[in-house]
Amino acid sequence: xxxxxxxxxxxxxxxxxxxxxxxxxxxxVVGEASDGEEAVALYQELQPDMVTxxxxxxxxxGITAIKEIMKIDPKARIIVCSAMGQKPMxxxxxxxxxxxxxxxxxxxxxxxxSLRKIGS
Amino acid sequence: xxxxxxREVFAAEARDYLQSLNEDLLxxxxxxxxxxxxxxxxxxxxxxxxxxxxxxxxxxAEFTHEMESVLDLLRTGELxxxxxxxxxxxxxxxxxxxxxxxxxxxxxxSPYDEQVRSLKALIQxxxxxxxxxxxxxHFSAELNEFxxxxxxQGIAQGYQAFSVSVxxxxxxxxxxxxxxxxxxxxxxxxxxxxxxxxxxxxxxxKFDRQFVLVILTxxxxxxxxxxxxxIPEIESAxxxxxxxxxxxxxxxxxxxxAEETAASSDAAVSAAPIRGHRQDPLVRVETERLDKLxxxxxxxxxxxxxxxxxxxxxxxxxxMGAVDQLDRITTELQYAAMSLRMVPIKQVFDRFxxxxxxxxxxxxxxxxxxxxxxxxxxxxxxxNQIGDPLVHLIRNSxxxxxxxxxxxxxxxxxxxxxxxxxxxxxxxxILIEIMDDGKGLDVNRIRDKAVERNLxxxxxxxxxxxEAVNLLFQPGFSTAEIVTDLSGRGVGLDAVKxxxxxxxxxxxxxxxxxxxxxxxxxxxxxxxxIKALLVKVDGETVAIPIQAVRENIQIESxxxxxxxxxxxxxxxxxxxxxxxLAQCLGFTPxxxxxxxxxxxxxxxxxxxxxxxxxxIGQQEIVIKSLSGIVGDIxxxxxxxxxxxxxxxxxxxxSTLIG
Numbered sequence: 001x002x003x004x005x006x007x008x009x010x011x012x013x014x015x016x017x018x019x020x021x022x023x024x025x026x027x028x029v030v031g032e033a034s035d036g037e038e039a040v041a042l043y044q045e046l047q048p049d050m051v052t053x054x055x056x057x058x059x060x061x062g063i064t065a066i067k068e069i070m071k072i073d074p075k076a077r078i079i080v081c082s083a084m085g086q087k088p089m090x091x092x093x094x095x096x097x098x099x100x101x102x103x104x105x106x107x108x109x110x111x112x113x114s115l116r117k118i119g120s
Numbered sequence: 121x122x123x124x125x126x127r128e129v130f131a132a133e134a135r136d137y138l139q140s141l142n143e144d145l146l147x148x149x150x151x152x153x154x155x156x157x158x159x160x161x162x163x164x165x166x167x168x169x170x171x172x173x174x175x176x177x178x179x180x181a182e183f184t185h186e187m188e189s190v191l192d193l194l195r196t197g198e199l200x201x202x203x204x205x206x207x208x209x210x211x212x213x214x215x216x217x218x219x220x221x222x223x224x225x226x227x228x229x230s231p232y233d234e235q236v237r238s239l240k241a242l243i244q245x246x247x248x249x250x251x252x253x254x255x256x257x258h259f260s261a262e263l264n265e266f267x268x269x270x271x272x273q274g275i276a277q278g279y280q281a282f283s284v285s286v287x288x289x290x291x292x293x294x295x296x297x298x299x300x301x302x303x304x305x306x307x308x309x310x311x312x313x314x315x316x317x318x319x320x321x322x323x324x325x326k327f328d329r330q331f332v333l334v335i336l337t338x339x340x341x342x343x344x345x346x347x348x349x350x351i352p353e354i355e356s357a358x359x360x361x362x363x364x365x366x367x368x369x370x371x372x373x374x375x376x377x378a379e380e381t382a383a384s385s386d387a388a389v390s391a392a393p394i395r396g397h398r399q400d401p402l403v404r405v406e407t408e409r410l411d412k413l414x415x416x417x418x419x420x421x422x423x424x425x426x427x428x429x430x431x432x433x434x435x436x437x438x439x440m441g442a443v444d445q446l447d448r449i450t451t452e453l454q455y456a457a458m459s460l461r462m463v464p465i466k467q468v469f470d471r472f473x474x475x476x477x478x479x480x481x482x483x484x485x486x487x488x489x490x491x492x493x494x495x496x497x498x499x500x501x502x503x504n505q506i507g508d509p510l511v512h513l514i515r516n517s518x519x520x521x522x523x524x525x526x527x528x529x530x531x532x533x534x535x536x537x538x539x540x541x542x543x544x545x546x547x548x549x550i551l552i553e554i555m556d557d558g559k560g561l562d563v564n565r566i567r568d569k570a571v572e573r574n575l576x577x578x579x580x581x582x583x584x585x586x587e588a589v590n591l592l593f594q595p596g597f598s599t600a601e602i603v604t605d606l607s608g609r610g611v612g613l614d615a616v617k618x619x620x621x622x623x624x625x626x627x628x629x630x631x632x633x634x635x636x637x638x639x640x641x642x643x644x645x646x647x648x649x650i651k652a653l654l655v656k657v658d659g660e661t662v663a664i665p666i667q668a669v670r671e672n673i674q675i676e677s678x679x680x681x682x683x684x685x686x687x688x689x690x691x692x693x694x695x696x697x698x699x700x701l702a703q704c705l706g707f708t709p710x711x712x713x714x715x716x717x718x719x720x721x722x723x724x725x726x727x728x729x730x731x732x733x734x735x736i737g738q739q740e741i742v743i744k745s746l747s748g749i750v751g752d753i754x755x756x757x758x759x760x761x762x763x764x765x766x767x768x769x770x771x772x773x774s775t776l777i778g
Contacts (some may be wrong), residue, residue: 094301094304101294118352
């Protein structure tokens with residue numbers, strides 16, 4: 001059974017890029033969220049094995065979303081996605097419970113490694 | 121504007137910058153206090169970066185940028201100069217050279233990441249102020265005070281102490297955050313009691329790829345290792361137990377690990393791409409030192425001659441044996457010392473493939489260049505001077521020898537022409553041949569041209585190939601119908617011949633009309649020791665370089681004729697001007713009453729007779745220059761010391777007569 005992934009990002013382009021890498025490597029993308037609120041709602045609904053979480057998003061930012069998801073499921077496996085120069089936010093996300101971080105632009109191998117290690 | 125046309129200019133200038141970087145580095149290593157040198161290097165790297173960027177050579181620009189950063193830190197004193205820094209910089213220049221040559225010749229670029237990392241490591245190291253020595257002391261003291269007791273207590277309470285040495289993967293992004301995830305993971309099962317480098321430095325990313333943590337835990341070493349290696353971007357985690365007995369040496373354990381860090385980064389540095397051209401088993405020797413050695417050997421050769429002469433007076437055979445030995449040893453020594461001056465002609469040949477390619481392209485011809493014997497060695501002073509004549513001859517072959525493709529095919533020749541460059545030894549000479557399979561020499565056209573230029577009388581009908589070749593070497597002769605940008609710049613074959621002769625060499629041309637032209641340059645292997653004919657003039661001994669001597673004859677005074685008030689002699693139907701060598705050198709003129717020895721010498725392409733008082737014989741002589749007080753004297757190339765300790769002048773046949 002392929003591990004399931006929920007993608008969270010406010011740009012369709014980044015979601016598409018991630019979906020492409022994730023699906024090519026044997027994972028199943030079960031949903032896409034375009035902001036934090038949607039991510040929290042979809043997490044409850046889909047109960048994915050892993051979540052990729054963008055930081056800067058409208059309505060609810062990624063860090064708040066991580067905190068909300070961790071409240072619902074302390075064992076959630078969230079990988080935070082950041083742009084260059086967002087180190088303090090990445091640290092905050094990790095402290096909030098994210099298991100790993102990815103830096104844009106994404107390196108496909110890094111994405112796969114993260115899914116593999118965090119998913120196991 | 122097409123920027124690719126600047127490529128050659130860029131390459132030449134970039135090579136100059138690299139050369140000056142190399143020189144400045146040597147100077148800087150000797151004299152690190154000289155701010156000027158490091159400023160120069162910084163500017164050189166900066167200029168190089170700008171140039172490379174403009175050309176769109178991104179690899180070069182990127183690499184130079186890293187180098188510039190390191191040089192900037194050295195310039196501002198933020199980075200201390202150590203042997204390691206110098207080594208990294210030297211290797212970086214090597215890498216740059218390689219990158220440059222590969223970029224210029226459009227070859228695939230070799231990986232240079234390792235070298236970039238070495239440079240980046242220096243940049244990170246620089247921000248690790250205060251300087252490393254005090255930092256190290258400070259660190260170990262801290263460990264002793266704070267942690268020995270902690271570890272002892274921990275072990276007493278059933279914990280285990282481990283040193284965890286973590287290596288991040290190259291190019292890890294946000295290293296400090298990655299370290300944070302390692303801490304986060306470990307702190308679920310362990311207490312981190314010490315880190316090297318300190319946490320603050322890890323947070324500021326003031327480390328390369330490795331850091332060492334001392335932890336207390338109830339988990340096994342294996343589990344800790346699995347835990348850390350389960351984190352993305354971790355290359356390896358080495359977990360070592362710190363026992364109770366060793367607790368006191370906890371500091372050393374960490375220190376040792378830190379040393380391993382240094383050692384592993386050293387290994388990375390030495391694995392950097394130092395390749396090809398630097399692997400040549402060549403030793404750089406100052407020419408000055410070589411010259412001194414050659415001079416010393418010269419003295420030895422003289423002393424050998426003295427001993428031989430002395431012994432010849434006696435008869436004891438064992439003494440003769442000893443002298444044979446001296447003879448053998450000194451001969452070997454002579455060649456060994458000379459070999460230090462020898463360099464492969466490859467140095468000159470190397471630039472031709474590119475040149476032929478470019479010229480052929482601009483002339484719209486297809487030309488294959490074949491090179492043979494590029495490892496043939498000859499004296500470096502000759503190598504330095506033979507380049508231009510060869511360039512000229514190859515250009516001649518391309519412009520005037522090889523026909524356009526259509527013409528070749530019409531003649532039944534392969535469409536692509538061939539130029540063959542060949543160097544080989546023959547006795548104490550080196551022969552360099554330039555052969556092309558082009559249209560050869562057109563004797564009739566050479567004749568017409570020569571008549572036009574008043575080099576031959578009007579109405580001359582048949583000339584031989586030999587005569588045609590001689591005409592080619594006449595000053596101002598050129599058969600090029602259209603003056604091309606390179607070959608036809610008014611520098612004719614006469615200039616080539618002049619250079620070759622100044623190197624005591626000869627040049628000859630053979631041609632099969634319609635098929636091929638072969639130019640052969642014959643050069644002595646070295647200019648330091650030559651074979652000479654010794655003659656007596658007004659009681660003095662004078663040496664004439666043997667390769668200028670055509671023959672020796674003896675004449676009677678009545679054979680001397682006068683043409684246009686100048687003395688001449690007839691030799692096998694040739695009229696040769698006759699000079700008195702003594703007079704030419706300002707000695708008392710020879711007594712012309714008896715039989716006269718005459719040396720036939722080639723002077724600028726024509727044979728000339730010189731009357732001498734007597735012939736002495738052939739001998740190897742060591743050339744000593746006359747520079748200094750005496751200076752340049754017309755007709756005198758230098759002097760040598762003879763076996764009897766006396767000095768003999770060496771004739772410069774090319775300037776002897778006006």
